[in-house]
Amino acid sequence: MVGFIDVSLFLLLAVMAVAVILQRNLFTAVMLSSVVSLLAFGLYLTLDAVDVAFTEAAVGVGITTVLFLGTLLHTGRKEKRSPKLDWLPLLLVLISGGVLVYGTLDLPTFGDADAPIHDHVATHYLEEVEEEIHIPNVVTAVLASYRGYDTLGEVTVIFTAMIAVFMLLSGLPRRSEEEEMP
Amino acid sequence: MFMAAMIGILATIVLAVLRTLLGPTVFDRILAINMLGTKIILLVAVLGFLLGRPDFLDLALIYVFLNFIGIIAVLKYVKFKNLATVNPDNEEVGNERV
Known part of the structure; x- marks a missing residue:
């Protein structure tokens, strides 16, 4: 069902992905790639990964x-055709893609109760979270307490990146001011 | 019952995707994507009832807002060629064929 x-x-996702690759008009390609994301959104929901x-x-x-x-405001709207087909990057992409597909063959099947992720610490989290941390939501408990240092590191990285972006942007001249000059 | 609704929604999703692929103008594609967003929201809502988890309805509601903001940004780009400010000299762009 x-x-x-x-x-x-x-x-539909596969069809749209091929359409994005073949599309030469960049504005249309951006629109189509947002459709790809939209379909992926539905797909993640059916796989029960709401977050x-x-x-x-x-x-x-x-x-x-x-x-x-x-970005399209600063570049053109048409993709330039490359003069000839480069075989080496295509070959590399095909090989690495093939290796990744080969790697998925060893993964446990979707919903497998014996998958390694279910016998490690997940059972402990689910059973003991009420007594140990007193937070009813298990995901919040894992993020904020069991893996608290990990989350702190992630937040630090994101904060640093944000400060760097702000510093880069504040150094740029305003685009509209440039245009007003004669 | 919910399955029939789901099949209907999937059929309209296929039609909207076809319109996005075929074009031919920018506005056809934008309208098709807006409609596709609405269909995905319906899909999420029906899926919630199909799986016995009606709380998916809240997610669908939040997604309505995201979809709305995205479409506004795209339309602003097409109309004014600028995402930050309104440029009144540039109002006639956007109806060219692609």
């Missing part, structure tokens, strides 16, 4: 599309 939805969304789905919706459909549009 849900498998049917998965398969149809996956097929990933929302990151995809906010970043993939929202911010990335707007950033691409902002």
